[in-house]
């Protein structure tokens with residue numbers, strides 16, 4: 569018997585074309601996802617299905633969350649001096665030291681390095697992150713962050729650090745999670761806290777030199793997986809930084825009169841890089857002003873304020889007295905009041921007094937500190953012991969306080 573093909577009804581044609589369109593949309597999402605997805609390569613480079621091969625334990629010893637071969641620290645540590653690890657991850661710990669013992673260009677990624685805090689007597693030179701082998705609680709400070717304000721993250725979209733406890737008790741700082749910096753604070757497990765971020769990070773599209781993390785409503789699309797924080801991500805994490813090519817940090821000119829040194833503390837802008845630090849060091853951000861009129865005199869060094877276009881500050885990074893700022897300083901960076909687009913990228917221009925455009929200048933915690941660690945005490949970006957009145961030098965504090973040298 570012949571099998572005559574029945575002509576399709578109008579309804580069937582419509583269903584088929586709808587299915588086709590759905591498939592095309594699905595395909596385009598998959599393709600975009602693949603091109604924009606951050607991690608690349610075979611699954612087995614990073615995952616192990618049973619933590620066993622030929623009967624032997626795989627990767628870091630013991631089975632890891634999310635079927636991974638290694639922990640955060642394991643994947644992000646290298647024994648060489650290069651930028652990335654064998655997993656292709658940006659190195660945050662150069663376990664044998666950084667190139668020339670230096671921080672910055674060609675020696676560390678933007679966050680600095682945990683190397684110094686792993687060394688004897690190095691407690692003050694980095695964050696004492698529990699996930700890093702051999703790093704125990706800071707012998708001087710203990711586990712609770714200096715300036716800890718339990719309510720700084722109260723009601724925060726990405727959870728409350730330490731659950732808002734008055735002190736951290738036996739809990740030491742971790743990479744991510746409730747007592748950590750990256751991801752959600754709603755879970756203690758570091759990998760659980762950033763789940764989905766690595767596969768959804770839009771960072772490695774070919775030809776992209778920087779990616780704007782301007783939505784910051786998921787961990788994946790927040791600046792460097794710091795939940796809720798905005799910024800422009802340099803594609804090589806500042807390894808080849810120049811005055812024109814670097815991360816752009818987000819900052820705001822927060823002139824709230826509630827930033828005075830009393831018991832009411834407010835955080836108006838919860839997307840800035842300085843608010844990120846304030847999640848744990850809240851009082852250093854919220855109790856800075858001596859009185860109820862915003863501005864000098866200060867009681868703590870101000871951050872999230874615009875660099876004035878007057879006095880000694882208009883000569884930022886160019887101490888020649890012409891009242892014109894020099895270019896963006898890699899040693900003493902400023903934050904920007906808007907996140908540049910991918911196409912705009914980063915800029916070498918710094919405009920004191922500007923609190924509205926992408927070349928504006930906002931003082932931030934990272935103007936003076938590194939996030940992970942540095943060769944100097946207090947994770948500083950320069951050796952504070954050499955910043956001396958009348959020394960005639962132009963680095964460190966003098967990049968902004970140009971008349972004090």
Ligand code: HEC
Nearest residue numbers: 607608609610611613614634655759762763764765766767
């Ligand atoms: C370069 C390393 C790397 C490669 C290659 C990799 N992954 Fe992952 N994957 C990770 C990391 C790191 C995590 C956990 C952290 C996170 O989710 O951000 C993860 C998490 C996951 C998760 C749970 C979270 C989520 O995004 O759904 C799944 C499922 C997953 N990977 C599947 C795969 C599959 C399937 C492949 C191969 C096609 C693969 N991975 C390749 C690094 C990698």
Ligand code: HEC
Nearest residue numbers: 606614638639640643655656657743750758759771792793
């Ligand atoms: C299996 C290895 C692996 C593990 C485990 C892993 N990472 Fe990564 N990570 C990578 C790789 C590879 C990249 C680079 C991906 C890219 O941006 O191309 C990366 C990138 C990152 C970045 C940069 C993101 C950006 O926007 O550029 C951050 C931050 C990060 N990881 C944090 C973590 C934290 C925190 C953990 C633990 C909770 C972790 N990683 C665990 C492999 C890993």
Ligand code: HEC
Nearest residue numbers: 691692695696706711713741748749845848933937939946
């Ligand atoms: C999730 C909490 C958390 C966040 C976010 C955080 N810190 Fe810390 N910080 C700590 C803890 C805990 C300590 C005390 C223990 C230690 O030294 O690691 C500390 C210590 C410090 C110290 C003193 C180091 C020493 O040992 O003397 C400095 C400086 C510092 N942090 C700067 C920063 C800056 C800058 C940022 C933002 C880029 C930041 N912190 C973000 C938790 C945090």
Ligand code: HEC
Nearest residue numbers: 714842845846849852853869870871932933935936946952
């Ligand atoms: C103008 C430069 C500068 C800025 C901006 C700055 N710091 Fe500091 N910070 C320092 C210096 C220098 C020290 C060393 C101690 C000192 O001289 O007071 C320090 C020390 C610290 C300490 C250690 C305190 C202790 O008890 O040991 C922490 C924590 C810290 N800073 C966090 C922050 C946070 C968070 C911000 C932003 C809200 C910030 N800093 C902004 C320069 C700065």
Ligand code: HEC
Nearest residue numbers: 863864865866869870874875876900931935964965968969
């Ligand atoms: C990124 C620029 C920048 C850097 C770097 C910087 N400062 Fe400041 N500093 C400022 C600004 C802006 C003010 C507030 C000025 C104002 O209110 O007029 C300020 C205020 C101060 C004040 C308080 C002045 C007052 O009126 O109450 C002191 C003291 C001070 N800084 C010292 C330092 C020291 C010491 C360093 C180095 C550890 C340093 N600063 C690094 C920009 C900077």
